[in-house]
Structures are given as structure tokens and as C-alpha cells.
Amino acid sequence: MLDCAIVGGGPAGLTAGLYATRGGLKNVTMFEMGMPGGQITQSSEIENYPGFFDHTKTGMDFMDTWQEQCFHFGLKHEMKKVERVAKTGEHFTITLEGGEQVEAKTAIVCTGSVPKRAGFKGEDEFFGKGVSTCATCDGFFYKDKPVTVVGGGDTALEEAFYLSNICSDVYVVHRRDEFRATPQTLDRVMRKENIHLITDSVIEEAFGDTMGLAGVKIRNVKTNEIIQMDNTGLFVFVGHDVNNSVLRDENDKFICEMNDWGQVIVDLSMKTSIPGLYTAGDMRIEAPKQVVSAAGDGSVAALQVISYIQEQQ
Ligand SMILES: Cc1cc2nc3c(=O)[nH]c(=O)nc-3n(C[C@H](O)[C@H](O)[C@H](O)COP(=O)(O)OP(=O)(O)OC[C@H]3O[C@@H](n4cnc5c(N)ncnc54)[C@H](O)[C@@H]3O)c2cc1C
Numbered sequence: 001m002l003d004c005a006i007v008g009g010g011p012a013g014l015t016a017g018l019y020a021t022r023g024g025l026k027n028v029t030m031f032e033m034g035m036p037g038g039q040i041t042q043s044s045e046i047e048n049y050p051g052f053f054d055h056t057k058t059g060m061d062f063m064d065t066w067q068e069q070c071f072h073f074g075l076k077h078e079m080k081k082v083e084r085v086a087k088t089g090e091h092f093t094i095t096l097e098g099g100e101q102v103e104a105k106t107a108i109v110c111t112g113s114v115p116k117r118a119g120f121k122g123e124d125e126f127f128g129k130g131v132s133t134c135a136t137c138d139g140f141f142y143k144d145k146p147v148t149v150v151g152g153g154d155t156a157l158e159e160a161f162y163l164s165n166i167c168s169d170v171y172v173v174h175r176r177d178e179f180r181a182t183p184q185t186l187d188r189v190m191r192k193e194n195i196h197l198i199t200d201s202v203i204e205e206a207f208g209d210t211m212g213l214a215g216v217k218i219r220n221v222k223t224n225e226i227i228q229m230d231n232t233g234l235f236v237f238v239g240h241d242v243n244n245s246v247l248r249d250e251n252d253k254f255i256c257e258m259n260d261w262g263q264v265i266v267d268l269s270m271k272t273s274i275p276g277l278y279t280a281g282d283m284r285i286e287a288p289k290q291v292v293s294a295a296g297d298g299s300v301a302a303l304q305v306i307s308y309i310q311e312q313q
Contacts, residue, residue: 004305005094005104006030006075007082007246010038011291012110012281014066015298016305017075020108023306028074029102031094033081036070037063038112039282040291043128044212048137049291059128082246085109087255087274090312105312106276106305109264110298111243113282113289118150118238122206122213130213131206131234135159136290139166142233148173148216150203151237157181157189159237170195171229173218175202206234242283259285270301276308 003025006013009032020028030036040046043059052062071077081097085107092107115133117123123131132138139147139162147167149160152174158181164170172189177199179186189195201220208214215230242262247254256272257265263286264279266272272279280297282289287297 001027001091002029002102002104003027003309004029004106004108004302005085005092005102006108006110007085007094008032008038008110008112008243008281009034009036009067009077010110010112010281010294011040011063011066012112012294012298012301013038013108014063014070014075015295016108016110016280016302017070017298018073019299019302020305021070021074023302025306025309026074029076029078030070031078031080031082031096033079033097035079036067036077038294039114043137045141046137046291047140082111084248084250085246085255085277086249087277090276092276105309106278108270108278108280108298108301108305109246109283110279110281110294110301111246111283112294113240113242113263113287115236116239116241118203118236120203120205122208123203123236126206126208126213126234130208131236133236134289135162135235136288138233138235139163142167144168145231145233146171146229147233147235148203148218148229149235149237150174152176152179152181153237153239154181154185155239156237157185159235160195161185161189161192163235164192164195167233168194171198171218171232172196173198173201173203175221176200203234240282240289244283263287268300269304270297271304278304 040059084095092104094102146169148171204217204219256274270278278301280301281294
């Protein structure tokens with residue numbers, strides 16, 4: 001029986017593992033279906049993690065030492081996909097791909113989320129090299145430069161507003177002539193002089209070379225006219241898919257309380273509605289979707305696990 005099963009080996013899962021093992025738990029296993037590190041390993045650079053400031057290092061380099069540090073303190077890693085986490089009596093049953101089952105006293109689920117792609121040419125090629133899904137992460141790289149934003153919902157317009165305080169101009173490309181965002185958000189955006197709304201339009205292509213994104217082509221869906229913007233960053237905000245499938249039971253129902261967007265409802269201790277089950281990082285409600293906050297969540301969840309196990313003894 002594991003003291004704690006951690007599902008997902010991104011910043012949240014690794015930090016949970018570090019705190020759980022250094023906090024005295026003997027039997028902690030992190031199940032990560034790939035190499036540990038999470039989403040940030042796709043990034044060519046990270047500039048906003050305090051204490052790490054090296055432009056020559058990628059997100060992969062940044063995460064390299066995390067696992068080494070965690071494994072040093074006794075965290076075990078199984079490179080396996082988790083199919084399901086279920087509460088069985090007082091404990092949890094973790095079902096792995098292939099059917100193997102592992103019992104655990106507690107579980108911390110940190111399977112993250114995946115930003116949705118808009119599906120235009122060049123999006124995948126330049127993802128993390130000029131095409132971004134995070135204004136907080138990458139906005140500063142375009143200080144005093146123009147950027148293009150894709151999307152028409154609240155997130156897209158709020159992120160456009162955030163970018164407008166850093167960048168020279170923000171061009172918001174939306175395929176319809178009306179925005180889904182709340183009227184207040186739209187009003188705030190329309191009053192900002194350096195935000196320009198380009199409606200009835202889509203990104204036709206993101207282009208560049210080995211150095212990264214060089215510009216975008218924008219097509220008006222009514223006239224088919226194409227305009228080209230050079231030297232722009234491209235931010236795509238068309239939603240997130242939360243990796244929450246491990247929290248569904250055999251009837252496809254969630255085992256803990258979730259909100260309408262499929263994010264796990266937790267309190268400030270990362271407790272879910274099920275005793276002994278915690279989540280951390282991008283998959284929880286109101287997650288800032290940053291490495292530093294995912295790591296913070298992981299530490300909180302692990303400390304709660306330690307207290308929970310002590311209380312049960
Ligand atoms: C290109 C890019 C650039 C970014 N830049 C920055 C930045 O500059 N600064 C910043 O702070 N943040 C940045 N972010 C955001 C940051 O990476 C995330 O907020 C952070 O990684 C979230 O951590 P997490 O541990 O919650 O989830 P993730 O990092 O998503 O990790 C989840 C892990 O769970 C694993 N997993 C999922 N399902 C299963 C399963 N069923 N079984 C086993 N394992 C599973 C996945 O393989 C993954 O490794 C960036 C993200 C991207 C994509």
C-alpha cells in the first residue's frame with residue numbers, strides 16, 4: 001500500500017513528490033505516462049520562474065534538475081499511464097493502463113491541462129517559438145512590439161488587455177463579427193487605444209524559419225482578402241482541455257466535484273470533495289497556469305497529505 005500516489009509528473013506532481021518524501025512519507029510513487037517535466041518542456045525559454053534566469057536554457061533544461069532532486073529524496077517514478085483513480089473504502093485504487101491496480105492511502109492528481117489549438121497552418125511548427133497560449137509567460141518577450149491574438153471569448157479579450165499594457169499594439173483576430181466575451185470586458189477592450197479588433201477573420205498561416213515565427217497571414221472569411229503582419233508574436237486563446245479523465249468512474253461520472261469547465265473544485269488546501277484526494281496545478285479551479293503556482297499547489301497538497309495520514313493513525 002502506497003502512502004501517496006501522485007498522478008502526473010509536471011511541476012505540480014514533482015513538487016508534491018519532493019515535499020511528501022522530504023516530509024517523511026516512505027512510500028510515494030509518481031505515475032507519469034511520459035518523461036517527467038510537463039508542459040513547460042515544450043517551451044524554448046522560461047523567464048518568470050524566480051531564481052532561474054538563463055536565456056540559453058530551454059524549458060526541458062529547466063525541468064531536468066527537478067526530477068533529479070525529487071528522486072534523490074526517495075520519490076519513485078513509474079512511467080505508466082493512469083486510467084482511473086477510485087476511492088475503495090478508506091483507500092484509493094489506482095488503475096494503470098493494462099489493468100494493473102495499485103492501492104494507496106492518499107492520491108494527488110496533477111494531470112494538468114492542454115491548451116486547445118486553433119488549427120491553422122504553422123501553429124504546431126511554431127508552438128513555443130513565437131506561437132503561444134500564455135500571455136503571462138510570453139507577453140514580455142514582445143515588449144513594445146505588435147502582437148496578434150486569436151479568440152473571441154473572455155479569456156482572449158482579458159489576455160489581449162494584459163498584452164496591451166506591454167506590447168505596442170494588439171490585433172485581436174476573431175472569426176465572427178460578434179464577441180462571446182461579457183459586455184464589460186468587450187467595452188474595456190474597445191476603449192483601449194492600442195487594441196484593434198479584426199472581425200470575420202481567421203489566421204490563414206503562421207510563417208517563419210528555424211529562428212521561429214516571423215509573421216502571420218490573416219484572411220477575411222467574407223472577402224477572402226489576406227493581410228500579412230510581419231514581426232508579430234501570436235497568442236492563441238481558444239480554450240483548454242483539462243486532463244480529468246482519471247477522475248471519472250466506470251459510469252463516466254466524476255468522483256469529486258468539478259465546475260462546468262471540467263476543472264476540479266478544491267479549497268486553498270488543494271482538498272477535493274473526497275477525503276484523502278487532492279489535486280494541484282493547471283487542472284484545479286482558478287489555476288493561474290504558471291509553473292511557479294503549480295509547484296506551490298504541489299507543496300500544499302503534499303503537506304495536507306502528510307497531515308491527513310497522521311490524523312488517520
Ligand atoms: C509552450 C508553453 C510555454 C509555457 N511557458 C511558461 C512560462 O514561461 N512560465 C510559466 O510559469 N508557465 C509556462 N507555461 C505553463 C506551464 O507549463 C504550466 O502551467 C505547468 O506546466 C502546469 O503544471 P502541472 O504540473 O499542473 O501540469 P503539466 O505541466 O500539464 O503536467 C501534467 C503531467 O501529467 C501527465 N499526465 C496527464 N495525464 C496522465 C495520466 N492519465 N497518467 C499519467 N500521467 C499523466 C502529463 O504527461 C504531464 O507530464 C507554458 C506552457 C506551455 C505549453
